[in-house]
Amino acid sequence: KDGIFRGTDRFRFRxxxxxxxxxxxxxxxxxxxxxxYSSAISRFLGGGGATELGNALVYQKSFWKYVGxxxxxxxxxxxxxxxxxxxxPPLLMLLN
Numbered sequence: 001k002d003g004i005f006r007g008t009d010r011f012r013f014r015x016x017x018x019x020x021x022x023x024x025x026x027x028x029x030x031x032x033x034x035x036x037y038s039s040a041i042s043r044f045l046g047g048g049g050a051t052e053l054g055n056a057l058v059y060q061k062s063f064w065k066y067v068g069x070x071x072x073x074x075x076x077x078x079x080x081x082x083x084x085x086x087x088x089p090p091l092l093m094l095l096n
Contacts, residue, residue, distance in 0.1 A: 033062045036059045
């Protein structure tokens, strides 16, 4: 076969697919929290009391807390990557 499914391209496509599957797990938990939030808001708007509104806000708080932690982790990884890109090449040159 010609195209992307030939030889090593098939291997690359499979690895890309596996990588996306691993990354999708990061979105599963916040998606559940947003679903629970929307359900609680619907119950609140349908005549539920302050308890339903409180439940909805707890789910929304959990979502934003998770997103904030993921942003912090991403920023730390980015900073470490930049530091590695700046400091590792000169160190390797000194060793040669």
